[in-house]
Amino acid sequence: MYKPQKSEIEQQVFFKKSYDKFIQAKDTAGEINYYYRIGPTTVCLKFAGDRLVPYLTRALEHLRLPDSSIPDFTICIWDSDSTHVEMIPPPCTKDCFTDRGDIWGFNSRRIKAAFHWIECSVNLADLEKNIGIYWVQTSETLPYWVLASPLRTLFHWWMEKNSCQLLHAAAVGTEQGAVLITGKGGVGKSTAALSCLQAGLFYVADDYVITELDPAPKVVSLYSTAKLNADHVVNFPGLSRFINNMEKLDQEKAVLFLNPELSQRLKIEMPLRAILTPQIADHSESVIKPVSRWDIQRAMSFTTMSQLPYVGLHTHAYISKLVSSLPHYILEAGKDFTGIPAAISDFLSGLDNDVPLQNVNPWNSRRKDERPLVSVIIPVFNGEHFIQEAVDNVLSQKYPALEMIIINDGSTDGTDAAIKNLPADIRYFTQDNNGPAAARNKGIRDASGEFIVFLDADDLWPENNLNIMVDEMLRNPDMEVIRGYAQLMEVNKASGRYEYVGNPKESFPHYIGAAIYRKSAFEKVGLFDPALRFGEDSDWFIRAAEMSLPVKRLEETSLYVRRHGGNMTEGRNMLELNVMKVFKKSLERRRMRE
Numbered sequence: 001m002y003k004p005q006k007s008e009i010e011q012q013v014f015f016k017k018s019y020d021k022f023i024q025a026k027d028t029a030g031e032i033n034y035y036y037r038i039g040p041t042t043v044c045l046k047f048a049g050d051r052l053v054p055y056l057t058r059a060l061e062h063l064r065l066p067d068s069s070i071p072d073f074t075i076c077i078w079d080s081d082s083t084h085v086e087m088i089p090p091p092c093t094k095d096c097f098t099d100r101g102d103i104w105g106f107n108s109r110r111i112k113a114a115f116h117w118i119e120c121s122v123n124l125a126d127l128e129k130n131i132g133i134y135w136v137q138t139s140e141t142l143p144y145w146v147l148a149s150p151l152r153t154l155f156h157w158w159m160e161k162n163s164c165q166l167l168h169a170a171a172v173g174t175e176q177g178a179v180l181i182t183g184k185g186g187v188g189k190s191t192a193a194l195s196c197l198q199a200g201l202f203y204v205a206d207d208y209v210i211t212e213l214d215p216a217p218k219v220v221s222l223y224s225t226a227k228l229n230a231d232h233v234v235n236f237p238g239l240s241r242f243i244n245n246m247e248k249l250d251q252e253k254a255v256l257f258l259n260p261e262l263s264q265r266l267k268i269e270m271p272l273r274a275i276l277t278p279q280i281a282d283h284s285e286s287v288i289k290p291v292s293r294w295d296i297q298r299a300m301s302f303t304t305m306s307q308l309p310y311v312g313l314h315t316h317a318y319i320s321k322l323v324s325s326l327p328h329y330i331l332e333a334g335k336d337f338t339g340i341p342a343a344i345s346d347f348l349s350g351l352d353n354d355v356p357l358q359n360v361n362p363w364n365s366r367r368k369d370e371r372p373l374v375s376v377i378i379p380v381f382n383g384e385h386f387i388q389e390a391v392d393n394v395l396s397q398k399y400p401a402l403e404m405i406i407i408n409d410g411s412t413d414g415t416d417a418a419i420k421n422l423p424a425d426i427r428y429f430t431q432d433n434n435g436p437a438a439a440r441n442k443g444i445r446d447a448s449g450e451f452i453v454f455l456d457a458d459d460l461w462p463e464n465n466l467n468i469m470v471d472e473m474l475r476n477p478d479m480e481v482i483r484g485y486a487q488l489m490e491v492n493k494a495s496g497r498y499e500y501v502g503n504p505k506e507s508f509p510h511y512i513g514a515a516i517y518r519k520s521a522f523e524k525v526g527l528f529d530p531a532l533r534f535g536e537d538s539d540w541f542i543r544a545a546e547m548s549l550p551v552k553r554l555e556e557t558s559l560y561v562r563r564h565g566g567n568m569t570e571g572r573n574m575l576e577l578n579v580m581k582v583f584k585k586s587l588e589r590r591r592m593r594e
Contacts, residue, residue: 025080038159102114110127116153125157134151148227176351185303193206207226242258285336296328298556378456382413437527462560481518489561514558
């Protein structure tokens with residue numbers, strides 16, 4: 001998606017006009033202030049009228065401070081229904097809004113802006129003046145998760161400014177400290193956390209938690225709530241009385257408000273001792289086993305970064321530092337989930353006696369001949385400024401059994417000389433400018449590897465991506481293709497550095513470089529269509545789907561796509577990108593089958 005960037009002045013003006021609307025609403029409906037301890041700071045929620053107070057304060061009540069407190073950050077809150085003051089018009093068209101909340105074109109470091117579709121809320125922050133804004137049209141349509149975790153986006157931005165990080169994770173513990181439990185939705189974070197709470201362990205969070213790194217890692221409570229799938233409520237009879245929305249469980253998750261009744265078990269902060277990622281096991285007992293830090297980092301990064309607006313390289317760096325500073329394990333959650341609390345309690349008790357877990361990558365202990373050969377195919381056209389970095393990125397993966405194939409697709413710049421000067425063993429081919437599909441096909445035909453991966457010269461892979469993708473293939477021998485998501489990156493003109501843009505789960509779904517392929521996949525589906533200079537990626541994956549080719553999607557980022565103004569798809573319309581041609585080809589194949 002290519003959208004014009006808003007200037008810094010335009011973004012500041014939008015914030016100022018929105019703030020003026022809040023002042024008007026406050027003058028109309030009156031001002032109500034509540035103060036809370038959020039991480040290491042004091043935050044004031046300044047309401048225009050009382051309509052939104054019960055919706056946004058209950059989950060924070062355990063952090064309430066006296067009304068005489070002096071705030072570090074003030075969030076100005078109002079709704080239009082009760083105050084009769086409307087929000088200013090949107091600063092852009094609706095196609096600039098994303099599912100995660102980011103607004104395309106807003107990239108200021110000072111002014112943050114997000115729009116959340118389902119709750120229809122506008123979230124703004126001026127991080128220089130330390131003022132936030134939260135607006136909704138009405139309280140009547142607020143979804144259940146807003147009551148359970150209110151103002152999440154604004155707290156996320158504010159914690160970032162204060163060297164903390166909001167994470168999508170649970171945290172529980174004992175007198176020995178806490179464990180952070182992370183992973184994508186549905187892996188058992190809430191089950192593990194609530195099992196521990198029901199058994200009498202300390203509870204910090206089951207969904208979102210604040211973490212601090214200095215002087216030592218710790219977790220800090222944000223919400224005194226929990227969420228639970230409706231069909232799991234029966235497993236927690238000791239907690240069912242705290243459910244707030246029992247009459248809506250046919251449509252919603254159960255929302256539990258734990259304060260003040262369980263205040264003795266709710267911990268405001270705890271030192272972190274380890275990080276766990278749950279995995280549902282076939283056996284009855286729950287067991288905690290060591291795991292590579294890459295498994296933990298992947299689990300934590302994607303689930304957090306796919307939910308919070310304007311996360312970026314700084315978020316990834318924070319998570320990497322946190323994971324590197326603590327031991328990491330898999331919690332194999334047994335069928336008898338009541339055994340989870342004992343497993344965690346025993347684990348924390350014995351942690352001081354364990355030999356510190358070293359960050360040994362599982363693939364480092366294997367010889368070169370124990371790893372399958374992977375052919376890396378790099379098509380390049382006029383990429384003299386990118387090819388060196390692409391090759392360095394491949395080599396930095398430290399994969400021991402590698403064949404690198406570069407196809408120069410008729411470049412007219414200095415690409416040929418740049419390739420010939422590369423300090424690496426490569427197989428180099430040249431051809432007339434026939435397009436990326438033809439270049440990739442030449443690489444496939446000459447590839448020796450059991451597995452094939454592709455990397456465009458101006459794209460990059462995340463750290464250790466190649467080893468991770470190969471391991472996924474080895475664990476899934478029935479899969480022909482395994483692919484993740486692509487994270488878009490654009491140059492920040494102020495810093496000159498590439499920064500994350502948008503949510504990887506909302507990016508184009510068919511990036512060729514985000515996947516690993518068995519060579520047999522191309523024998524079954526065929527090669528890329530050389531007649532398509534654009535759209536060959538969608539065409540191939542559509543053909544694969546039509547053949548029911550086994551393809552697995554990973555919930556993680558496996559490719560960085562850099563937008564720099566010279567991309568082949570830059571500024572092209574749907575017709576030029578062959579969208580209709582690809583659709584027509586699919587329709588014709590369907591008619592032939594009928």
